[in-house]
Amino acid sequence: MNNFGAKVDQFTEIVFHQGGINKIVEGLQNTLLIAILGLIIGIIIGTLIATVRVVPKYKLLPRILNGFCSFYVGLFRGTPMVVQLLVFYYVLLPLLEMRMTGVQVSIMVFGLNSGAYISEIMRSGIQSVDVGQMEAGRAVGLSFATTMRMIVIPQAVKNILPTLGNEFIALIKETSVVSFVGASDLYVAFNYIGTNSYEFMVPYLVMAVIYIILVILISTGIRLMERSLRKSDRRN
Amino acid sequence: MIDVIDLKKDFQGNHVLNGIDLHIDKGDIVVITGPSGSGKSTFLRCLNCMEDPSGGQIIFNGVDIADMKVDINIHRRHMGMVFQHFNLFNNKTVLQNISLAPIHVRKTDKKEKTSKKKIIEEENARAMKLLERIGLADKANVYPATLSGGQKQRVAIVRALAMNPDVILFDEPTSALDPEMVGEVLDLMKELAQDGMTMVIVTHEMGFAKEVANRVLFIDEGKIKEDEPPEEFFGNPKNPRLKEFLSKVLV
Numbered sequence: 001m002n003n004f005g006a007k008v009d010q011f012t013e014i015v016f017h018q019g020g021i022n023k024i025v026e027g028l029q030n031t032l033l034i035a036i037l038g039l040i041i042g043i044i045i046g047t048l049i050a051t052v053r054v055v056p057k058y059k060l061l062p063r064i065l066n067g068f069c070s071f072y073v074g075l076f077r078g079t080p081m082v083v084q085l086l087v088f089y090y091v092l093l094p095l096l097e098m099r100m101t102g103v104q105v106s107i108m109v110f111g112l113n114s115g116a117y118i119s120e121i122m123r124s125g126i127q128s129v130d131v132g133q134m135e136a137g138r139a140v141g142l143s144f145a146t147t148m149r150m151i152v153i154p155q156a157v158k159n160i161l162p163t164l165g166n167e168f169i170a171l172i173k174e175t176s177v178v179s180f181v182g183a184s185d186l187y188v189a190f191n192y193i194g195t196n197s198y199e200f201m202v203p204y205l206v207m208a209v210i211y212i213i214l215v216i217l218i219s220t221g222i223r224l225m226e227r228s229l230r231k232s233d234r235r236n
Numbered sequence: 237m238i239d240v241i242d243l244k245k246d247f248q249g250n251h252v253l254n255g256i257d258l259h260i261d262k263g264d265i266v267v268i269t270g271p272s273g274s275g276k277s278t279f280l281r282c283l284n285c286m287e288d289p290s291g292g293q294i295i296f297n298g299v300d301i302a303d304m305k306v307d308i309n310i311h312r313r314h315m316g317m318v319f320q321h322f323n324l325f326n327n328k329t330v331l332q333n334i335s336l337a338p339i340h341v342r343k344t345d346k347k348e349k350t351s352k353k354k355i356i357e358e359e360n361a362r363a364m365k366l367l368e369r370i371g372l373a374d375k376a377n378v379y380p381a382t383l384s385g386g387q388k389q390r391v392a393i394v395r396a397l398a399m400n401p402d403v404i405l406f407d408e409p410t411s412a413l414d415p416e417m418v419g420e421v422l423d424l425m426k427e428l429a430q431d432g433m434t435m436v437i438v439t440h441e442m443g444f445a446k447e448v449a450n451r452v453l454f455i456d457e458g459k460i461k462e463d464e465p466p467e468e469f470f471g472n473p474k475n476p477r478l479k480e481f482l483s484k485v486l487v
Contacts, residue, residue, distance in 0.1 A: 130323070132322075132323035133325065135323060136317075136319065136323035136325065138286065138309075138312065139312060139317035140336075140337035140399055141310065141312040141313035141341065141399065146340065150336065150340075151325050151327065151328075154327045
């Protein structure tokens with residue numbers, strides 16, 4: 001440990017004088033971009049799937065859609081994220097003759113993957129809303145979809161916000177595998193610094209600290225959001 | 237206005253309604269009573285297809301709404317409903333609870349020429365008038381969680397009223413209220429009755445039935461066993477089960 005100071009000096013030298021900082025900023029941007037856009041896509045897909053799963057199933061179409069959604073959720077929850085990234089990048093893209101960057105593929109796969117998880121979270125959220133809310137909406141002549149959108153889902157989202165926050169945190173952490181398809185995230189940035197100095201102790205330590213700071217910031221943000229959303233059940 | 241013909245409902249082989257025939261005229265105040273489990277709430281919920289009938293017809297303004305092919309949402313707009321547990325929209329303010337559906341209906345109506353902003357203004361103003369009528373104008377911008385049970389139910393009633401319905405269905409509107417709040421809700425319902433609103437009410441409030449209803453129904457075992465004006469219903473009940481029921485309820 002006596003040469004720890006030297007290692008720190010070496011690290012700051014690369015970061016601040018040899019362009020390491022640019023790599024870190026780029027990595028941080030990509031990590032956030034993949035996690036945030038992935039989460040947004042995931043929420044959209046997850047809400048749609050959850051809605052399909054709670055639709056009354058008298059008719060054929062909802063049943064077919066429901067079957068498809070079960071298959072989708074099973075597929076994405078049943079395989080690791082890394083495998084999904086690799087299959088997308090190295091199997092699907094060449095087969096479809098499409099060109100996408102590693103970051104674009106990562107955003108898509110993260111969105112599709114978290115959609116499967118969020119659909120289950122959202123479904124439990126929707127089911128936690130009293131059925132009377134749906135009945136009241138239908139009784140004034142609103143359609144199932146309109147009542148869902150205006151009344152049930154907003155209340156469901158409020159109920160599941162802490163869980164949704166956990167999903168976002170999980171996504172942030174999972175971005176550390178996107179280097180498998182050539183996207184440069186935080187891990188790639190610090191790995192680059194380490195490789196250039198043949199010294200990995202400090203870079204990886206700093207990387208861990210950055211991840212922790214990100215997660216703490218997100219947790220705080222969610223707590224604040226929860227508090228402001230809770231105003232409809234506070235007696236004032 | 238409403239013609240119910242041989243209405244049947246079963247839940248997985250459990251027959252709750254066994255062929256109900258009923259004609260309701262405009263301006264009728266129909267009170268439905270019956271022992272618990274008799275199917276009276278189910279019957280009321282079938283009237284606006286909140287429960288889909290298993291058989292029979294419900295002719296409302298000339299259309300059979302029990303037919304699964306009709307767009308039930310359009311017909312429900314003319315048929316208000318008030319619930320036992322109020323079911324106000326928790327994520328909307330009191331004012332929004334009332335104006336939400338009218339605004340949505342007018343916004344999605346292709347024949348509507350008024351601008352969206354104007355529609356919102358007009359409907360909010362109308363909702364405000366309704367709130368003033370029930371003395372809750374000062375609660376317009378709070379959320380339902382801050383209201384008392386009686387206030388919630390009165391808001392729920394004007395929410396139904398905001399659609400200008402032809403008939404309002406009441407599903408035990410006072411059963412979930414503290415005793416001291418029952419009066420304010422019944423008073424509002426009496427007011428509606430005096431204004432000529434057609435009402436179908438499932439309730440155990442026999443005093444209200446005597447005073448306001450022009451017909452009182454007794455439902456038991458999924459059938460209408462008695463359908464009389466209140467004087468006859470309470471003064472001279474014929475059905476033996478009804479006699480027993482009244483002797484327990486009217487103490």
